[in-house]
Amino acid sequence: MTTDDTPESCGVLQAALRLNILYWLCMFVADSILGYFINIDPIESAPLKVVLFGISAVMTYLMARLLIRLRHRLNFLQKALLCFLMAAVTAPIYTAIDFINYTICQYPKPVNFDPLYSGYTLIEGVSMLFGWSCLFVAALDNFEVLERERLLEIARKEALAAQMQALRYQINPHFLFNTLNSIAGLIEEGAATRAERMVLSLSTFMRTTLALDPMHDVSLADEIALQEEYLEIERERFADRMTFKISVPDGVKSALVPSLILQPLIENSIKHGVGATVGPVEVTLSAYREDNRLHVIVENDMPRDDASADSRPGIGVGLRNVEERLRVRFQDAAGFLAGRISPSRYRAAISLPWRSA
Secondary structure, eight states, rough: GGGGGHHHHHHHHHHHHHHHHHHHHHHHHHHHHHHHHHTOOOOHHHHHHHHHHHHHHHHHHHHHHHHHHTTTTOOOHHHHHHHHHHHHHHHHHHHHHHHHHHHHTTTTTTOOOOOHHHHHHHHHHHHHHHHHHHHHHHHHHHEEEEEEEEHHHHHHHHHHHHHHHHHHHHHHHHHHHHHHHHHHHHHHHHHHHHHHHHHHHHHHHHHHHSSSOOSSSSEEHHHHHHHHHHHHHHHHHHTTTTEEEEEOOOOOOTBBEETTTOOOOOOOIIIIITTTTTOOOOEEEEEEEEEEEEEEEEEEHHHHHOGGGGHHHHHHHHHHHHHHHHHHHGGGGGGEEEEETTTTEHHHHHHOOOOOO
16 A cells, blocks of 8 residues: 555545645636736636646646655655745746747737746746645645544544443453352252342343443433343342332433443442341432433442441442543543441432433
């Protein structure tokens, strides 16, 4: 693949062609208007001007290809010098074509060579060709700046996607280990039927979560529905002690949230709330909109005398994962708080910019 065959160079060549056509079209219009004021009929002179500016456009396009090939080898001053040299070399061709056109216009009158007029035309040609070259170099530099910014943005998005994917991969193993421990516990208790249902529910849940794109947002309604599938798994263990309540207005369910963002919160509330408490435990999920922000809250009962609950490693992994995902995705626009709100009540709260499906 040659230098001109790369996608970047092809894009530059297309831009050069468009700029070339626009530049000489403007020159054609400007020359026709000026000619009108010195009694040159713009309509009669149009065909010859088309020939003159058409050939000039071909020359400047060839100049553009040369500049594109050398753009990474020359500094700005070298490019400017090259532009002047190319203009000086091609200007005599422009002058010769202009003289031929003038001779045709004057036919059958004889035309004598006028050095002064030809010198003026030569200077005009150098000016227009050098002006076009400088304009193209400026456009080329601007194109390269935009291209670098585009590539940096692509690299940033790829890095973000990789980081989000890595964080997502932390969720499924963490959840899987906890669930397998639960299944092992049911088997030890001799509850084979419940363990079988749990395995089937786990299979369905894992199939769904693994198909999700970590960079693709889902509606809050879909996220809640997914967590309800997860709760079906946990109900096999704690059906007699766990109650789960959802309080989400219909107008809030269309809000967009990162996929599986609630998973660690629900899992944390069950493992360290229901799993650590002897009596009944209530887990609540609520959400509301305030101005242009979405607030999602998960609360659960906790043992009153468990003063070390906030520092357990199991809690830290899941909640730190949520906090990191929010930071990577929204930077400072998202908020996350987790901790006790009373001696026997724990809350994890997410705050996001409001976005609806």
